[in-house]
Amino acid sequence: MDLFSQIEEPEREELRALRKELEEQNYKYYVLNAPTMSDREFDEKMHRLQDLEAMFPDMFDPKSPTQHVGSDLAESRKSKDKSGKTFQTVKHKYPMLSLANSYSREEIEEWVRKLPQGVEIVCELKYDGLSISLWYEHGVLVRALTRGDGQQGDDVIDNIKTIPSIPWRIERNDIPDFFELRGEVLLPWERFEVLNKEREEQEEPLFANPRNAASGTLKLQDPREVARRGLDAYLYYMLGDHLPGTTHYERLETAKQWGFHISDAIKVCKNVDEVMAYIAYWDTERKNLPVATDGIVLKVNNLAQQEELGFTAKTPRWAIAYKFPAEKQLTLLKEITYQVGRTGVVTPVANLEPVQLSGTIVQRATLHNEDFIKSLDIRPGDRVWVEKGGEIIPKIVGRADRNDEMSATLSLNDEMMYSFPDVCPECGAKLVRVEGEAAWRCPNEAGCPPQIKGKIEHFVSRKAMNIDGLGEETIDMFYQNGLLKNIADIYDLKAEDIAAQERLGEKSAQNILAGIEASKNVPWSRVLFALGIRMVGETTAKKIARVYNSIDTLQWATAEQLCAIEDVGPQIAENIVKYFEDLRNLEILERLRQAGLQFEGEASPFTGNEGVLAGQSIVISGTFSHHSRDEYKAMIEANGGKNVGSVSKKTSFILAGENMGPEKRKKAEDLGIRLMTEDEFLEMIK
Numbered sequence: 001m002d003l004f005s006q007i008e009e010p011e012r013e014e015l016r017a018l019r020k021e022l023e024e025q026n027y028k029y030y031v032l033n034a035p036t037m038s039d040r041e042f043d044e045k046m047h048r049l050q051d052l053e054a055m056f057p058d059m060f061d062p063k064s065p066t067q068h069v070g071s072d073l074a075e076s077r078k079s080k081d082k083s084g085k086t087f088q089t090v091k092h093k094y095p096m097l098s099l100a101n102s103y104s105r106e107e108i109e110e111w112v113r114k115l116p117q118g119v120e121i122v123c124e125l126k127y128d129g130l131s132i133s134l135w136y137e138h139g140v141l142v143r144a145l146t147r148g149d150g151q152q153g154d155d156v157i158d159n160i161k162t163i164p165s166i167p168w169r170i171e172r173n174d175i176p177d178f179f180e181l182r183g184e185v186l187l188p189w190e191r192f193e194v195l196n197k198e199r200e201e202q203e204e205p206l207f208a209n210p211r212n213a214a215s216g217t218l219k220l221q222d223p224r225e226v227a228r229r230g231l232d233a234y235l236y237y238m239l240g241d242h243l244p245g246t247t248h249y250e251r252l253e254t255a256k257q258w259g260f261h262i263s264d265a266i267k268v269c270k271n272v273d274e275v276m277a278y279i280a281y282w283d284t285e286r287k288n289l290p291v292a293t294d295g296i297v298l299k300v301n302n303l304a305q306q307e308e309l310g311f312t313a314k315t316p317r318w319a320i321a322y323k324f325p326a327e328k329q330l331t332l333l334k335e336i337t338y339q340v341g342r343t344g345v346v347t348p349v350a351n352l353e354p355v356q357l358s359g360t361i362v363q364r365a366t367l368h369n370e371d372f373i374k375s376l377d378i379r380p381g382d383r384v385w386v387e388k389g390g391e392i393i394p395k396i397v398g399r400a401d402r403n404d405e406m407s408a409t410l411s412l413n414d415e416m417m418y419s420f421p422d423v424c425p426e427c428g429a430k431l432v433r434v435e436g437e438a439a440w441r442c443p444n445e446a447g448c449p450p451q452i453k454g455k456i457e458h459f460v461s462r463k464a465m466n467i468d469g470l471g472e473e474t475i476d477m478f479y480q481n482g483l484l485k486n487i488a489d490i491y492d493l494k495a496e497d498i499a500a501q502e503r504l505g506e507k508s509a510q511n512i513l514a515g516i517e518a519s520k521n522v523p524w525s526r527v528l529f530a531l532g533i534r535m536v537g538e539t540t541a542k543k544i545a546r547v548y549n550s551i552d553t554l555q556w557a558t559a560e561q562l563c564a565i566e567d568v569g570p571q572i573a574e575n576i577v578k579y580f581e582d583l584r585n586l587e588i589l590e591r592l593r594q595a596g597l598q599f600e601g602e603a604s605p606f607t608g609n610e611g612v613l614a615g616q617s618i619v620i621s622g623t624f625s626h627h628s629r630d631e632y633k634a635m636i637e638a639n640g641g642k643n644v645g646s647v648s649k650k651t652s653f654i655l656a657g658e659n660m661g662p663e664k665r666k667k668a669e670d671l672g673i674r675l676m677t678e679d680e681f682l683e684m685i686k
């Protein structure tokens with residue numbers, strides 16, 4: 001090594017490290033929405049990297065963070081695949097098999113009998129999520145494959161990288177060049193409940209359980225949304241050619257030391273009694289875990305013995321699952337009551353003799369709809385099965401046979417057959433059942449209290465107008481006291497009226513009014529969502545708002561025209577048309593318009609192919625007097641240009657301010673690239 005390379009080396013190292021660090025930060029900032037570095041620190045590091053890259057032109061890399069704009073990251077990742085499919089399908093290195101199931105001590109004993117004498121068995125929890133296979137090459141996470149068909153899976157690495165407990169890189173020198181870790185991706189109970197609550201608010205279909213929610217989440221094309229939902233993962237199986245350890249347990253311990261998320265609930269057992277004790281303990285204790293489990297997994301500990309036992313076509317012989325019995329309880333159905341939702345759907349609710357289920361006491365459960373009740377012939381006085389499975393809301397899943405005594409009291413004749421009420425239990429309006437739907441609805445949208453309150457709750461909710469301080473109880477109180485009868489009344493609220501309410505004072509009044517004032521800046525797409533038009537959820541509202549830039553254009557759209565919008569089918573189109581046909585809605589809309597809500601969208605942003613700078617790569621250098629660097633960057637983008645960090649022969653021109661870096665200036669001169677002053681630039685884009 002000559003003297004120069006010795007001096008250069010640490011700086012080249014620094015350059016590489018900075019690229020990695022900034023690349024990760026870009027991802028965390030733009031994709032995950034969770035930066036771990038201040039903007040200032042980021043900018044400083046970016047400048048340092050630009051300087052280093054200028055010092056070592058031979059290290060030019062088009063993939064460097066200096067060469068692409070961070071905010072394009074997620075989009076450019078997506079657009080890579082022209083077919084529209086974003087996930088790459090990749091063959092598994094080792095097939096991803098499933099496990100044979102068992103349900104009793106006898107079945108476990110039978111499995112153990114086929115194993116070598118005195119074998120050690122590792123007991124683990126069986127996590128109820130989706131299996132994932134993580135590939136690490138030279139310590140770097142390079143792939144994250146779903147099980148797929150067992151032979152090949154989808155690479156969902158961008159989504160997997162949103163899981164904080166999964167390392168992107170292992171910085172150790174005692175790891176093999178390649179290893180694979182398998183585990184389960186899960187949506188913790190808490191996150192599942194939040195997600196379903198949001199979906200309920202937006203009238204999107206609920207996920208039946210955390211596993212379905214995790215599965216839906218992992219398939220999303222938007223890692224930002226994946227990150228927001230908050231997946232987690234537990235790893236339970238390490239594979240590879242040159243791995244340390246002779247037992248499964250040792251391997252998991254090693255993986256834990258390398259920084260992987262391995263459950264603490266792992267136990268080496270010497271006989272079936274110990275296994276059964278583990279099962280008994282976790283069958284109760286699992287109810288306190290943050291994630292769903294549906295059984296335990298038993299694995300032969302010794303790896304040589306595992307190899308000897310091998311696999312059948314579908315499952316390993318060295319492992320078996322034991323499934324916990326489903327969480328169901330039998331209890332008395334005391335009464336059926338009815339709940340009316342914001343859209344008028346009337347849901348039958350079972351009022352039960354309280355019963356202990358999955359760690360909580362359950363006394364109400366859904367009976368779904370009229371058809372369900374009739375098909376099971378359920379009546380008050382029956383003993384019914386209630387299940388809390390994965391769902392937040394417990395549900396009735398069956399009925400016990402009626403014994404003679406009960407049959408006598410129930411006098412099972414047709415007159416006693418259950419019948420759904422024909423009027424709304426809340427407002428008395430005659431219920432309607434829409435053709436093809438299982439639900440009965442109350443049509444009295446403007447006069448039925450739960451519908452009125454539900455619409456206001458939806459309007460103020462976080463993803464709609466986001467008005468703080470107006471919670472369910474406050475809305476109920478305002479409604480009872482005549483302050484709120486519809487969403488437009490919100491904008492007529494006066495400080496003195498609010499402050500005069502029970503539990504509220506001056507301060508709450510100011511907060512609420514500030515929230516209401518701020519809502520006037522909420523963009524048009526969210527206002528449209530907030531109106532609560534049936535089946536127009538957040539995403540649909542966005543898509544509609546993109547095509548219909550204002551309420552005035554939307555108002556006159558025909559159902560046929562609306563159907564041309566992505567995601568809008570005949571049902572949604574009809575709901576929109578009907579909404580605008582209702583004079584009461586038009587009156588409310590007029591009041592909201594007077595209040596100053598955004599009924600018009602911003603002009604659609606440039607896509608990058610338009611504008612005077614289309615196709616141009618521009619480097620900004622130096623300091624400016626009319627605008628900040630960031631403002632110039634935004635102008636470049638808004639005019640279709642691309643900001644790049646360092647000068648190359650592809651650079652179209654340099655927007656040059658005062659004190660431009662000498663290296664950049666020299667490079668520009670060498671390559672014959674134009675230096676443009678800020679005045680010239682502003683003139684050009686005028």
Ligand code: IVH
Nearest residue numbers: 097098099124125126127131184236297316
């Ligand atoms: S081991 C070759 N361990 O259960 C055996 N699987 O029903 C590899 N699962 O596909 C699997 N917790 O998705 C193993 N502690 C655990 C597990 C576990 C959950 C899942 C896994 C597997 C499925 C089989």
